[in-house]
Amino acid sequence: MNIPDYVAPIVGYRAWQWNCTGWNPHSAPLKSFNDEWWLPGRTIAAICTASSGWAPVRGAEVVHARHEAPQAACTCGIYAAKSFDHLRDQGYLGRGIRGEVYLWGKVIEHRSGWRAQFAYPKSLVLSPESLLFGGFAQLELRNAELMTYLDSLTAYGADVFWAYENQQTILWNSRSGYETVGLESLHDALRRESSVMWEADGLRSDTHLPVFKGSSRLSARELKIVKYLAQGLTNREISQRTGIGHLTMKNCLFRIFDKLGVSSRLELLSLTLSKTSRC
Numbered sequence: 001m002n003i004p005d006y007v008a009p010i011v012g013y014r015a016w017q018w019n020c021t022g023w024n025p026h027s028a029p030l031k032s033f034n035d036e037w038w039l040p041g042r043t044i045a046a047i048c049t050a051s052s053g054w055a056p057v058r059g060a061e062v063v064h065a066r067h068e069a070p071q072a073a074c075t076c077g078i079y080a081a082k083s084f085d086h087l088r089d090q091g092y093l094g095r096g097i098r099g100e101v102y103l104w105g106k107v108i109e110h111r112s113g114w115r116a117q118f119a120y121p122k123s124l125v126l127s128p129e130s131l132l133f134g135g136f137a138q139l140e141l142r143n144a145e146l147m148t149y150l151d152s153l154t155a156y157g158a159d160v161f162w163a164y165e166n167q168q169t170i171l172w173n174s175r176s177g178y179e180t181v182g183l184e185s186l187h188d189a190l191r192r193e194s195s196v197m198w199e200a201d202g203l204r205s206d207t208h209l210p211v212f213k214g215s216s217r218l219s220a221r222e223l224k225i226v227k228y229l230a231q232g233l234t235n236r237e238i239s240q241r242t243g244i245g246h247l248t249m250k251n252c253l254f255r256i257f258d259k260l261g262v263s264s265r266l267e268l269l270s271l272t273l274s275k276t277s278r279c
Contacts, residue, residue, distance in 0.1 A: 009102040011122055012080025012114055015092035016099070018130055018153075029152035030097065030121070040155035044119050048076035070108050070115040077108060077115025086112045099124040099158070121158045126171065128164060128189065128247045146187070150178075164189045212272045217259045225252055229265060230272050 016030040016038065028037040038044055046069035070077025080101050081087045087098060105117030150171065153160050160172040162182050171182040215223060221242070228238045239249045262268045 009104040010080075010107055010114060010116070012082065012101050012103050012116075013084050013087055013098065014080045014101050015087055015096040018097045029149075029155070033092070033096070038121065038156075041157070044078060046070055046077045046115075046117050046119075048074060068106075068117075070106060070117060072108055075115075077117065078103065078119040079113060079115055080119070081113040093127075093129070097124055097126060097130045097153075121156050123159045123161065124153055124156065125161045125163050125168065126153075126186070127162075129251055162186045162189075214260045214271065218256060222252060222256050222259075225249075226256065226268065226272060230269060 028039045030038040048069040100122035103116035107116045169182040
């Protein structure tokens with residue numbers, strides 16, 4: 001994707017969902033958190049959906065009429081933050097692929113970011129969290145599978161990085177292709193994270209698991225984690241007892257919260273106490 005040479009694009013920061021397990025060469029691997037697909041090689045153009053009642057900014061005035069996006073008096077536009085810290089504060093970094101994004105056309109600036117008329121990814125950053133939420137760590141780690149899913153990201157023509165244990169290495173360079181050091185780091189990390197997760201499948205034989213509203217949606221491993229949470233154990237203590245890696249543990253909690261429709265440990269504890277027939 002070539003940015004028009006007659007504009008000086010702004011570089012912002014954002015996160016996407018990674019549709020890695022459902023990707024095929026005819027679909028898009030990335031979509032925004034409002035379910036808008038970002039197609040490789042094609043500029044994404046803002047369209048106002050406020051007239052249908054969708055308002056991403058609380059308290060903002062919404063223009064209920066068809067108009068070019070973005071507008072200062074509306075909430076429309078392609079959103080990007082001014083830093084990864086702003087994305088983290090909004091809760092996006094742990095639930096998708098992060099990266100830099102080019103913004104151009106009409107751009108409206110806010111305190112922590114922008115709303116733009118046009119956008120396209122500049123760089124993409126993979127992390128253990130994005131792999132787990134994409135469903136990748138639940139696949140067998142055959143090299144062909146790994147490269148297939150990475151190829152889905154390289155289709156954007158943007159540099160792809162791997163972030164793990166406070167280090168960031170380049171996986172794919174838009175000029176030279178795949179980088180050996182980055183691929184080796186990704187392979188090693190994914191093996192470690194997935195191995196401890198599969199080792200924890202031995203928990204399925206545990207017959208003393210909690211029963212409560214919604215518990216049927218959880219796996220045996222997830223129920224075991226809920227049991228330890230209800231006993232007041234910390235993430236680190238649960239990791240030690242179950243053999244689940246620390247990063248995998250965090251992502252298991254996210255999935256448990258999503259399945260049960262809760263957003264905190266306190267809400268989860270209240271749910272487990274509402275009707276528990278065995279512990």
